[in-house]
Amino acid sequence: MGRRERKKAATRQALADAALRLFTERGYDEVGVREIADAADVSATTLFKHFPDGKEALVFDQDVDREAALVAAVRERPTGQSVPQALHRMLLGEHSRRVHADPRFDDFLRLIDTTPALREYARRMWLRHEYALAAAIADDAGLPADDPGCRALAHFALEAPVLVRGSRDPDTALDRVFDLLGNGWTGTRAD
Amino acid sequence: MGRRERKKAATRQALADAALRLFTERGYDEVGVREIADAADVSATTLFKHFPDGKEALVFDQDVDREAALVAAVRERPTGQSVPQALHRMLLGEHSRRVHADPRFDDFLRLIDTTPALREYARRMWLRHEYALAAAIADDAGLPADDPGCRALAHFALEAPVLVRGSRDPDTALDRVFDLLGNGWTGTRAD
DNA sequence: CTAAAAAAGCGTAACAGCTCAACTTTCTGA
DNA sequence: TCAGAAAGTTGAGCTGTTACGCTTTTTTAG
Incomplete structure (x- = not known):
């Protein structure tokens, strides 16, 4: 890895770190992008070169490839397991794995939960994979x-993680x- | 109705009309709010006084009360009809009723379908009623x-109209x- | 090896949507 | 009638974001 790319990665990391620190300290809406850029000792234009998707993207730095995992969860599920069950297990595992990986992950989640713009952005990141997941489900079902x-199932499954945030017991x-999604609405009229 | 309120309503209508005309003529992203305000012969600040929710709200002027209709669809459904069935019928009827009411409604829908910001806004307008609908469903089911x-069912049902837009056969x-939503995912593995 | 050219980082200035503090106009009621 | 409250309007300005040009680094050609 050349010197140039290393400096580039360092600048990007400095921006993301400064953003997360300032956001958690004072709140997302109270911190401007110029201030974040100053904290990382670059100009605002440079910030947007590193994060073309804008201010929200500063928080979601690690962009792991979830699409492959989602498609694999459908394709390689064990016999007898339904598609909703497979997606359910996959999303549960993903979540707990992340919680245990990084101690700062709790602050991260709290920041997202309390900031509407970030919740929206998180939702859109999940829904980017809607088309691929729907195609995998459709292929599986012929x-x-x-x-x-299939599109509806993919859409609802991808929205589930965002939907349950803020519940008393998310799991x-x-x-x-x-x-x-697996069994349909089973409620009957009360009394 | 006093002279004052009449003038206010006229200004609001002039703004909404100018916006819809300019948007359909040249596209949502190609028209700025200052231009719309000029066309209605007011300042940009005045525009935001009339539409505090911003540029998108200019398109969704008529704010009919859908919340009551949604809750009523659940509460007053005939015996033997499930909650998803009732919501399904209600949403279908709402759509066709609007299509037949106003000939300009087609342009309106096309504008929304081709503008991501407006699709998002339409979705959020529907989801404003998520809490009330979820409460009605929960009350019904005890x-x-x-x-x-209940929250998930309400959420998914309200998102359905936006989700099916752009399909070849929306109905x-x-x-x-x-x-x-009513029967769950019934697909089985192909071959 | 060196000069040129292609690429990438960077800052200035600007534009978008949107808000704030102040000024005018209109309505109210004693 | 006429203060003053309520509502309407406005220009200046803030924030996220981008286009343009300048500088610096990297690659390429002879």
Whole structure:
């Protein structure tokens, strides 16, 4: 790795670190991009060269490849396991794995939960994989790739993680969401 | 109705009309708010006084009360009809009723479909009623008002209309979405 | 090896949507 | 009638974001 790329990566990391620190200290809406750029000793233009998707992207630095994991969860699920069950397990595992990996991950989640713009951005990051996931589901079920039912299942499954954030018990809430997707609405009229 | 309120309503209408005309003529992103304000012969600040939710709100002027209709669809559904079925019928009826009411409604829908910012805004308008609808569903099923399953059903049902836009056959697509919510994912592995 | 040219970082200035403090106009009621 | 409250309007200015040009580094050609 050349000297140039190393400096580039260092600048990018300095920007992301400064942003996360300032955001958690004073709140997302109270910190401007010029201030973040100053803290990393670069100009605002440079910040946007490193993060073309804008201010929100500063928080979601690590862009791991979730798409492959999602498609694999559908394709390589064990016999007898339904598609919703496979996605459910995959999303649960992903979440707990991340919580245990980085101690700062809690602050990270709290920041996202309390900032509408970041929740929206997180949702859109998940939904970027909607098309690929829908295609994998359709292929598995022997339906055309743009089948609306498959698209709906992919869409709802990808939205589930964002939807259950803020619940008192997110894991149980996720159970309920995937129970709905797997078995349908089973509620009957009270009394 | 006093002279003052009439003038206010006239200004608001002039703004909405100018916006819709300019947007359909040249595209949403090609028209600035200052230009719209000029066309209505007011300043940009005045525009935001009339539409505090911003540029997108100019397009969704008529703010009919859908919340009551949604809650009523759940509460007053005929015996034997499930909650998803009731919501499905209600959303279908709402759509066709609007298409037949105003001939300009087609242009309106096309504008929304081709503008990501407007699609997002439409989605958020629907989701404003998520809490009320979830509470109505929970009440009907005898569950606590913040039950995650009820919240998920409300959320997915409200997102359905936006999700099926752009499909080749939106009505059939809506059938598939509500089949998923009513009966769960029934697909089995191909071959 | 060196000069040129291609690429990439960087800052200035600007434009977009949007808000704030102040000024005018219109309505109210004693 | 006429203060003063309420509502409407405005120009200046803030924030996220981008286009343009300048400088620096890297690659390439002879």
